[in-house]
Amino acid sequence: MVAGFFVIVTVLSLGLLTYARDSANRTYDLLLAGSAIAILERISPKPEGLTVDIPSSALEIVGLAETDRVFYRIFRQSGETLTGESSLPLPDHLDIPADPVFFDAPHSGEKVRFVLQGKLVIGASGPEWLLVQLGQTRIARDALQFDLFSKGLAGLVAIAVIGLFFMRYSINRAMAPLAGIEADIRRRQPTDMTPLDALPPREVEGLIGAINDFMTRLETSKENAQSFIADVAHQMRTSLAALQGQLQMATEQQDQLEMQQRLERAYEQSTRTIRMTNQLLSHAMVIHRGVDGTTETVDMLSLVRSCVEELLRDPAASDIEITLEKDGLGPSGAQITGDPISLREALRNILDNALRHGPPENHVEIAMETVCIDGRCSLRVSVEDAGPGIPAVERDAVLERFYSLNRNGGGSGIGLSIVSAVAKSQSGILTLSDSRWGGLRVQLDLPVEGHAA
Secondary structure, three states: OHHHHHHHHHHHHHHHHHHHHHHHHHHHHHHHHHHHHHHHHOEEEEOOEEEEOOOHHHHHHHOOOOOOOEEEEEEEOOOOEEEEOOOOOOOOOOOOOOOOEEEEEEEOOEEEEEEEEEEEEEEOOEEEEEEEEEEEEOHHHHHHHHHHHHHHHHHHHHHHHHHHHHHHHHHHHHHHHHHHHHHHHHHOOOOOOOOOOOOOOHHHHHHHHHHHHHHHHHHHHHHHHHHHHHHHHHHHHHHHHHHHHHHHHHHHOOOHHHHHHHHHHHHHHHHHHHHHHHHHHHHHHHHHHHHHOOOEEEEHHHHHHHHHHHHHOOHHHOOOEEEEEEEEOEOOEOEEEEOHHHHHHHHHHHHHHHHHHOOOOOEEEEEEEEEEEOOEEEEEEEEEOOOOOOOHHHOOHHHOOOOOOOOOOOOOOOHHHHHHHHHHHOOOEEEEEEOOOOOEEEEEEEEOOOOOO
16 A cells, blocks of 8 residues: 555656646746736837837836846847847747747756747838847746645645555454454364354455355364264274174184084175275265365266176176166267266166165166256156165165165165265255166256256
């Protein structure tokens, strides 16, 4: 602001200097012009020639500036001097001036302001032009110019200083609450995410609101992470304890058949533990990528085919019939904006559930179509199987972590929770219903343009 005020004062000072110079010139130019007119009026033709009677009033007018010297000259158009100093300088282009002409020129070692004015006189030899040149040194007018400029500049500087003072006072007063907010944040413990209780100035009110919103989201993320870690720790301890128990019981068996059964159970438990660990890592990755908001153009048709090919490599899927219906796709095909890694995890878990919980001769149908939901274009991906399905009263519960119906064993209760987390992160809609064969129908509606505003 000091730099800004300095520029403003400098620009105004240049304008003030011009104004002071013009005002001083106008004031003293009126005196010079008045004296020149008074002299011209006292020039008269006589039979014997021209008579020049310089009135004392003309000299008294220019004599008001007591410190200045005055020079004069009366001459013909031809340049003949009638009276006065013939050495006075003339302008470069001299025309016969009926009106006063003012110019500055050096004379007698000083800067002098001159006025030049002519008068047509009719004498014995006919009409001719006579000119009066009157000059005055610039001491008085320069003093007046300096006085006007200095007083105006003093006023500008005073206004600038007062303005800066009040501006600094106002800014400090307006920003004073920020010091309290800073002290509040510094006193807080790392775990304290309560919103800032302050009345900030209007200019930073949005900033404080954004900080409070960020701390609320951070607190929610921290609570989710703590809950997830607690659930993971509990499930891992339980699974590892069961595995350890099976192995311990196997080492205590004397009968080879009993020992083999215990080892088989320990193998099954280790398989479930590995699967649960992988799904927990997938769940954590999906949550992280959902918060990170990574998006790109994804071809869902290619993604579905890739997941189906991966599923068919599983020996347990050798007798499963899988069909893909894609007749309902719109002109843009199956391309959406989203996170391809999270979407792949969701599809893999949906297909994996259909495989694991279905009968030996299962039938899985995948359908893709374009739909319009609340005026927004979405891609619908539905997967139906011939398994036992999920009762309607438990469909909300199975979307929570570690909730399993325990059908056919081996369920970790994480698969559908991963699908639910992906649906939320992609602004999609997840729906569970009955399939046409009595099994489960998983429907995932994903907006084509990605996250909702």
